[in-house]
Amino acid sequence: MSDYDLVIANGLAATATDTFRADIGIRDGRIVAIAEELEGGARTIDATAKLVLPGGIESHCHIAQESASGIMTSDDYYTGSVSAAFGGNTTFIPFAAQHRGQTIADVLKTYDDRAAPKSVIDYSYHLIVSDPTEAVLKEELPAAFERGITSFKVFLTYDLLKVEDEQMLDILTVAREHGALTMVHAENNALIKWMSARLMDKDYSAPKYHAVSHPRAAEVEAINRGIALAGFVDAPLLIVHVSTEGGARAIADARREGLKIYGETCPQYLFLTSEDMDRPGAEGAKFCCSPPLRDTETQDVLWRYLQTGGLQLYSSDHAPYRYDETGKLVHSKDPTFKQVANGLPGIEMRAPLLFSEGVRTGRISLNQFVSLTATNAAKMFGLHPQKGTIAVGADADLAIWDPDETRTVTAGGLHDNMDYTPFEGLEVTGWPVTMISRGRVIVEGGELLADAGQGTFLKRAPHEPA
Amino acid sequence: MSDYDLVIANGLAATATDTFRADIGIRDGRIVAIAEELEGGARTIDATAKLVLPGGIESHCHIAQESASGIMTSDDYYTGSVSAAFGGNTTFIPFAAQHRGQTIADVLKTYDDRAAPKSVIDYSYHLIVSDPTEAVLKEELPAAFERGITSFKVFLTYDLLKVEDEQMLDILTVAREHGALTMVHAENNALIKWMSARLMDKDYSAPKYHAVSHPRAAEVEAINRGIALAGFVDAPLLIVHVSTEGGARAIADARREGLKIYGETCPQYLFLTSEDMDRPGAEGAKFCCSPPLRDTETQDVLWRYLQTGGLQLYSSDHAPYRYDETGKLVHSKDPTFKQVANGLPGIEMRAPLLFSEGVRTGRISLNQFVSLTATNAAKMFGLHPQKGTIAVGADADLAIWDPDETRTVTAGGLHDNMDYTPFEGLEVTGWPVTMISRGRVIVEGGELLADAGQGTFLKRAPHEPA
Amino acid sequence: MSDYDLVIANGLAATATDTFRADIGIRDGRIVAIAEELEGGARTIDATAKLVLPGGIESHCHIAQESASGIMTSDDYYTGSVSAAFGGNTTFIPFAAQHRGQTIADVLKTYDDRAAPKSVIDYSYHLIVSDPTEAVLKEELPAAFERGITSFKVFLTYDLLKVEDEQMLDILTVAREHGALTMVHAENNALIKWMSARLMDKDYSAPKYHAVSHPRAAEVEAINRGIALAGFVDAPLLIVHVSTEGGARAIADARREGLKIYGETCPQYLFLTSEDMDRPGAEGAKFCCSPPLRDTETQDVLWRYLQTGGLQLYSSDHAPYRYDETGKLVHSKDPTFKQVANGLPGIEMRAPLLFSEGVRTGRISLNQFVSLTATNAAKMFGLHPQKGTIAVGADADLAIWDPDETRTVTAGGLHDNMDYTPFEGLEVTGWPVTMISRGRVIVEGGELLADAGQGTFLKRAPHEPA
Amino acid sequence: MSDYDLVIANGLAATATDTFRADIGIRDGRIVAIAEELEGGARTIDATAKLVLPGGIESHCHIAQESASGIMTSDDYYTGSVSAAFGGNTTFIPFAAQHRGQTIADVLKTYDDRAAPKSVIDYSYHLIVSDPTEAVLKEELPAAFERGITSFKVFLTYDLLKVEDEQMLDILTVAREHGALTMVHAENNALIKWMSARLMDKDYSAPKYHAVSHPRAAEVEAINRGIALAGFVDAPLLIVHVSTEGGARAIADARREGLKIYGETCPQYLFLTSEDMDRPGAEGAKFCCSPPLRDTETQDVLWRYLQTGGLQLYSSDHAPYRYDETGKLVHSKDPTFKQVANGLPGIEMRAPLLFSEGVRTGRISLNQFVSLTATNAAKMFGLHPQKGTIAVGADADLAIWDPDETRTVTAGGLHDNMDYTPFEGLEVTGWPVTMISRGRVIVEGGELLADAGQGTFLKRAPHEPA
Numbered sequence A, B, C, D: 001m002s003d004y005d006l007v008i009a010n011g012l013a014a015t016a017t018d019t020f021r022a023d024i025g026i027r028d029g030r031i032v033a034i035a036e037e038l039e040g041g042a043r044t045i046d047a048t049a050k051l052v053l054p055g056g057i058e059s060h061c062h063i064a065q066e067s068a069s070g071i072m073t074s075d076d077y078y079t080g081s082v083s084a085a086f087g088g089n090t091t092f093i094p095f096a097a098q099h100r101g102q103t104i105a106d107v108l109k110t111y112d113d114r115a116a117p118k119s120v121i122d123y124s125y126h127l128i129v130s131d132p133t134e135a136v137l138k139e140e141l142p143a144a145f146e147r148g149i150t151s152f153k154v155f156l157t158y159d160l161l162k163v164e165d166e167q168m169l170d171i172l173t174v175a176r177e178h179g180a181l182t183m184v185h186a187e188n189n190a191l192i193k194w195m196s197a198r199l200m201d202k203d204y205s206a207p208k209y210h211a212v213s214h215p216r217a218a219e220v221e222a223i224n225r226g227i228a229l230a231g232f233v234d235a236p237l238l239i240v241h242v243s244t245e246g247g248a249r250a251i252a253d254a255r256r257e258g259l260k261i262y263g264e265t266c267p268q269y270l271f272l273t274s275e276d277m278d279r280p281g282a283e284g285a286k287f288c289c290s291p292p293l294r295d296t297e298t299q300d301v302l303w304r305y306l307q308t309g310g311l312q313l314y315s316s317d318h319a320p321y322r323y324d325e326t327g328k329l330v331h332s333k334d335p336t337f338k339q340v341a342n343g344l345p346g347i348e349m350r351a352p353l354l355f356s357e358g359v360r361t362g363r364i365s366l367n368q369f370v371s372l373t374a375t376n377a378a379k380m381f382g383l384h385p386q387k388g389t390i391a392v393g394a395d396a397d398l399a400i401w402d403p404d405e406t407r408t409v410t411a412g413g414l415h416d417n418m419d420y421t422p423f424e425g426l427e428v429t430g431w432p433v434t435m436i437s438r439g440r441v442i443v444e445g446g447e448l449l450a451d452a453g454q455g456t457f458l459k460r461a462p463h464e465p466a
């Protein structure tokens, strides 16, 4: 056998199903050999006592994206991808958001310009479709699918984004016909607006009332509706950021009936609660996201759905707005809950939190960790087998974890462009210490070794129902 | 890299999660390298256009076992293992059945004598415990676990086998303490006896009334009870041969609540129905098994539970009784349903049927096929990572499948010691054409190349809840 | 004891809970005595071998009402009330339908003019609210409630009628504050429009495609949404004309959780199926109603929910459109399913069908029959104890049934202004032979003895959650 | 109209469906007239500002009964019936308990001797069948049914009482054939014994561990099993004293599927919790009953099932054992939980507690109160229409309640033969102040006016599925 550009030696490797001690041989950016012992590496990294895992795939994050109300996220494709890489990821799929009136081609052009020169890891986009005109449905979306952008998100809430049920049926049908996957932010817009107005009327306006204004019923209703519509046209549908027991159960029930329904949850719903919003002054704003944080009982339930496959994805929903006048406080230093930009940062902490609280506590196996951080997303979004696993022929996207390293989370220790982290002060054990993207070491010894723009756009395959 | 004893070249390999084109290098009975290209094999098998899969693990079969009423199965460890091998399996786990009064040591001695000289593939046993005396619970079972026999089955039905609820609690507790897995044949004995007596009273005695005498309610009740007992002591429990929607749902519901409950179903419940028992004369006896065959609606439901993970195992429950005076007709040429030995043969057809009707129809993916035929059983029964996957360090137990070969099932074409197959006449596409056990080719070109007794007893690890 | 205007002697009387043999003494239009034997009646009707039941309350019917597209029902308050009376009813509550732009006062004025001079039985209205402006919500509806019109219906479907979710929340809240009951026609408008357009595109336009265009999913989705909204503001909600298992289950589940949700079904969903629409030419139009007819399996399910209290009301949804150019064929002699006015007549057959197929078959008790035809509606709609029962102090509204009289249903034998009945040819046993309204005999010997306009408007009490 | 022996004038009467102001005329022990105004009563009771309700039917109580271990209840048919009468009841149905080896005829003879000379109110028995021999099933039970004893209870727990599943099937079948109703104490015997032994082993023996030894799982399992067996033979089954959400849900689910399953709960599960057992020393013994007390969350759930008809009966399960050496302390002054006689007294407080906490709080209507205290039991147990309602022809069994009278519960204020009440100190509003049995005043002004033995044995009709 010929030589390798790089050999990862002596580590304990894991896929979504297997855990094995092996050397991994890399050539031309791909894994070409997995063996008991490999020699002939131009470089060899000794991974003794380390875990060698597929690089994480962060499939839900907001990067260099203006919100519907015009606020730009604090992270661009450079800081966002760097933070992702330090958090164990080698691929991410931010959103390319259509604002009403825009063509899809324009949207993609905009995001190509933002991503290509900057990203240090491979990337794709999910489109956000807010204006499903006939041109969009018949020509522009199919063209995007053709380009390998085979998933897109719609919203059932937010006045500037939401699609109506009939549009949703059209969208789902187009997606089904082209093998694309529809993702949905499922909250009932009316319930939220109605409740928000009531709260504001009574001067319950502090950030913490954000949680009250987005009741569980709003999520459960919209998830049920989304399932009904997708089930009717037999199209796959991914419910993102599930935060309620009722929502998770509806998804699992639909799956049991044979529908192609998927669900995602996020670290904030596993590790934070609405009590975190009960901070003095405006500080609750740091914890405002939609759907909002819930309670510890719900955390337990969501863990169970992750464990038993009722929910398939675990993503950060990284939506970075600084706690300053560019972000959370853009409208006021003392904002009402309606003025706070929704979203929490978390791209770098997603995998470490799951490792520490999931694998080390025995809640999930190491293989389930791989599934939840990499493989399931790769399969869901048409990246497998190129991404999301350790197999011959796959891209050499690897995360070498030290399972025993303990760190205390601080905003300063993270690499995003944020001034706070909602996970401040947590103690976490297990960290990705060396990151390899297409065979190239991009993080090592706490240093970034990658160049802006070295990440590659990924043309993704159609969604295959699993 | 050094040489290999055997290289499987150019095949499309699959694990429970990945599918990749690679060469597989084998040395000393184990997989030592997986690479784009491997040279230096003492022998190389060209698997172009073939699938290279983990050898199947048949985890529910009755071999060289006397029934409680004394009838010996037609297959011994030679014919049974040969048939298993021709059906794509490299490991099987028959039962070592305690009859009341026997010590566990005696039982194991008996089965060691039956298995060791004869099996052509690796094997272990599940114990059957019918007499859970204090000695059995406190000393004999723990000793068996220590020997690596870390699972055992109990019955909630059959007068000569059944354990009472209080015994069940003791058994489950002992199992939990030692990391062993309890399996249960869950049917309500009273319902069956009561109904059987009523049927016999009215001369509804033909074999086909077997189905009526084992109503769905009997299974559902016993599954619910088993779950209640196991849940109470927080012990893992595997419900074997689930044949009802109510049963499957109870299992999936329990899992959703976080209980360590598992479920298995079998080919007969996916591919046959109770109408198959409606044959003239005694021929219905060929289709008598417990629980009995149900209907096509239930088949669809069981498929869905397999697809979505509500059921985790797919086993043959091979229980071979010939259609002659040594088996089905032992008591009479015109037996009543109570005189018919219960059980169907199927060890050789299990995997091919699932491939043909599952993978080729798109009902399940190739990776799910690997999970259901090999990986899940390996994990459930403490054989992983030695068995059940293709990974560096694993035993070189491989099945090379021709995905396009079509055969018509006939009893004569199978290698068990049976005179009929319930699947006679089915057309099946996809067959395991070359079988490799610990790096040694045991089936090739339709010929057996293995020696009786070359299979090895497997010391299994404790059960780990998944 | 003093004399009576009328004594009903020797009958077997029944209420929602009791069945008893007694004489009933009536004075000044009310029941003043119930006793083993009463003398001194100015008139005595001998009810030997007859049942004496509370007069039925028909709480869902469309009388003298223009549809949103402008077609007037064939029945006015004279023919409608006469037909109701011959069908065993002494009270009905048609709809007073707001068209967008109308004030509620104008609506009520219109219907007062239509009803007061004509109705032969007592009546009230449910409003239909299609334009919930602030004036309507804050002033006009409360004024109507004050007048004793304490229930109203909204639609989640039909472009000219539907209310949006946020309006629905406002409406439910106003209703809750005033003790009014919201009723809802729950079908998802988008699903229906989307499917209808698809069907028309492909020229599946015959009347029978009406059933396909209103899928079960549309009803189940809207019922779930209605429950979510009502549950959120803790307001009572009555789902009318439930036609699906999924809908009935959602209602029963909500009730089990303590929500004030109620459900109604109708004779067409118990006695007809979508196969009745499969008639040649335009005849399927005679069976077009919304939601559409379903299947026999659903019939069984709906019976069970009526039996066990999961559904509480049984109404005709009498919506009479003749099979001619004034009704079903108004747009064309060969109409598409979109051109057919939706609705079936049934006000006269409602109770007899339930008696014949419910009481006589043993599916329900005579007391359940009374509940479903009279008492439950009286309680739900604020008419109890004045109406809906046989008790001292109640209005003397009575139906004397001959439980053994068998008739064959023909359009000609009914008293509405229709030219067909969907129940043509059914044989029915048990008929109301004498009808008494406020102590006055209005039907006897097959003759109408009432005067147009003798019916009285009923000021209803607020809804009390049951 | 002729005169009356007694007239109850000016009260507000209520049945299970109606509430009306009327005078009630009684002659020869029966209600013969209900009218706006009645004159000519030999005696007239003015019930102004009072409620006139059907006398309560206490259908689950243990009177003059030896437990399986031989302890006699403290109440005999005199004290028991007097206490029942003071608590608003005019009928009770204690148990006639078969001990193994006894014939049913002997059992009935024993209880006739105990009841006939003593009871001040009408009575029947439910048999307890602990020894279902063929003679019992084929001859003795049918003979008892013929005598009008059309219901009987079996136990799935207690070694000396329990029936096996196969016996249960025989029993249910016999009951179905004769129109009798089977009642079942549903707890899994094995779970209780197994857990009790574990607790005793570890010296967790104080009375409060009784609750731990009877886990919820034991009840839920046995209820599921009971439903499975009854559903299989399509026989009616009443689950007594339901104390768990899982049990109540299983019953309601079975009903929804059309099975003839009924459920009962008791005041102790609505008004007490297992924390009441946490008293110092032996005092926890006062609160030991089976199934044990649960928690406040379960109380809320059971209320909901009562409100929505998922549970149909509300009985005291009065099982009076004094807190002395004749009862709770018979085996020891410091008994273990296994030595404590199980059971709580409550026959006198059943109805007042439900009135105070149910009707006055608005949880249930007055009509539901009548259903739960009288009508439902009358219908379930073949006593309707003679008992359980206010209707012409019914027995004049009436309870006149003062809805505003407030009392504080004390053991001394009750009329049973107990030395404690578990409801000591509760403040309750609404009391039955005058009791009338077959037209005879038996309680008035706090005095008993009845003679021992004036109560009559009631021959009951077969059970009719409702």
Ligand SMILES: [Zn+2]
Pocket: A185, A240, A241, A290, A291
């Ligand atoms: Zn979102």
Ligand SMILES: [Zn+2]
Pocket: A060, A061, A062, A317, A319
């Ligand atoms: Zn997001």
Ligand SMILES: [Zn+2]
Pocket: B185, B240, B241, B290, B291
């Ligand atoms: Zn079995």
Ligand SMILES: [Zn+2]
Pocket: B060, B061, B062, B317, B319
């Ligand atoms: Zn078996």
Ligand SMILES: [Zn+2]
Pocket: C185, C240, C241, C290, C291
């Ligand atoms: Zn409608």
Ligand SMILES: [Zn+2]
Pocket: C060, C061, C062, C317, C319
């Ligand atoms: Zn209508």
Ligand SMILES: [Zn+2]
Pocket: D185, D240, D241, D290, D291
């Ligand atoms: Zn009991």
Ligand SMILES: [Zn+2]
Pocket: D060, D061, D062, D317, D319
């Ligand atoms: Zn009892």
